[in-house]
Amino acid sequence: MGKQALYSHEKSSGHKKRSTTMLGNKNISMMLASGQAKSINETPSAILGDTHNIPVDVTPKPSSNANIEAFFNPENILEAEIIWALHNVENHQSLNSVNKTIPVLQKMFKDSVTAQRMKLSSKKLSYLITFGLAPYFEEELQDKLKNCDFYVACFDESFNKIAQRGQMDICLRYWDNTENIVKTRYYTSVFMNEAKADNVLECFKEGLKPLSLHKLLQISMDGPNVNWKFLRLLQEDENVNILDLGSCGLHVVHGAFQAGHKAANWAVNDFLRGIYWLFKNSPARRAAYRPLTDSDEFPLKFCSVRWVESVSAACRALQLLDNIKKYVLNTNTKLPDTTTTKNCKIAFFATIATSLECFLKQFQSAAPLVPFLNILxxxxxxxxxxxxxxxxxxxxxxxxxxxxxxxxx
Structure with missing residues (x-):
């Protein structure tokens, strides 16, 4: 590139725009340098020769804005933004919600300097939570776990619909020496492709990598056989002694109730699901049901996982059984000429579930329940x-x- 090309480039609008931008920016070394900045003797003319002079202001202008602190928000503004970020996380609000709430806040409190100077966007809020707050709380939790003698790890696998992958959530329970209480804190989540024992073990060790497994006192988990194999592999690989408290009693109760219902072959669960979906998302059926029965109550949803907690659905079905029968007969549907004992079966179902529900409510607690193992x-x-x-x-x-x-x- 010759001199004429340089002269031509100097006169272009792009070069002038970039030159103006560079002159308006401050060099960070000028802000961090102690005392007055050193004068710069070399100029572009010394490099290019005297053939052409490029007007560049290389002398730093003395100004109070030369301090780097002028480019940061005051502590009260930063504190307000942190509090708002914590509020956003605690209430499970979306990151984009801050684009509307902050302007409303500034409209409401026009006389507040703090509110007017808050500048939170969705991207800034994301960076503040991910790279500011999250590392702080994670480091704080790790320091507490390093100072305690033992900790308990709790994990559960679920399906992440957004990522379309399996997800292992890990919580830790430990004794807080500062507050003298037992605390349970969320620690991390690990994505997994398969739920085999080897994969569960690999993801579990990856999630607890910064912590010492020799401080692991016990692992809280549900009762599938794959988890028992995972526990055996962990003890063999890491040579750790983990307290074995047996399987989850709540899962045993749910499984026993489900097995008893299946052995009876009454299909109460199918009936409860059927009457629920009969009126679910069907305004026409609901409109025909209300004047016919003079009732605004409809069947409740039956949970196919937590069987014992479906007592309310069974009781509501018993309460509405006559109304549902009246509605079905009014629809001119051809019904079989048989005598049904469905109400007796539902009543028996609800009675057994009610007797077991008190056990679940009492033992599904964060209180210490290990002493109750002595009554086994x-x-x-x-x-x-x-x-x-x-x-x-x-x-x-x-x-x-x-x-x-x-x-x-």
Missing amino acids: KPLSEVDIGFRTKKFLAEGKVTEREKLDFFQRL
Whole structure:
């Protein structure tokens, strides 16, 4: 490139715009230098020669704005933005919501200098939470865990619909020496492709990587067999002694209730689901149901995972059974000429679930429940009733079948 090309480039609008921008920016070395800035003797003319002079102001202008602190918000503004970021996270608000709430806040408090100087956008809020607040709380939690003798890890796997991948959420329970209480804190989440024991172990160790596994006292998890294999592999690989408290009692109760319902072959769950979806998202059916029954109550949703907690759905079905029957008969639907005992089955379903629900409410708690393990009895001491004992004695049942029967209780 010759001199003429340089002269031509100097006169272009792009070069003039960039030159103006550079002259308006301040060099950060000028702000960090102590005392007065050194004078710069070399100029562009010394480099290019005297053939052409480029007017560049290289002498720093003395000004109070030369201090780097002038480019940062005061502490009260930063504190207000941090509080708003914490409020946004705690209430599960979207990042884009700040684009509307901050202008409203500034309109409401026109006399507040703090409110007027707050400049929070969705992108700034994201950076503030991800690279400012999150590392602070993570480092604080790690310091507390390093100072405690033991900690308990709790994890659960679920499906992340957004990422379309499995997700392991890890929480830690520890003794806080400053407040003298047991705390449970969310620690991290790890994505996983498969829920096999080897994959669960790999993701679990990856999530707890900064922490020492030798301080791990116990692992709280649900009861699938894959988790028992995971626990065995962890003890073999890391040579750690982990307190074994058995499987989750709540899952056992839910599973036992579900197994009993399946053995009875009453299909109460199908009936409860059917009457719920009969009126769900159907304004026409609801409009026909209300004047016919003079009622605004509709069936509740049945949870197919937590069976015992569907007592309310069963009780509502018993309450509305006559109204639903009246509605179905009024629709001119051809019905089989049979006598139904569905109300008796639902009543029995609700009675058993109600008797078990008190156990779930009492033991689904954050309070210490390990001392209650002392009241557990061996399977041989469980009173199964004299009728069952009589049938076991009279029937041709092997010892293995008896053991399987006791283990299913």
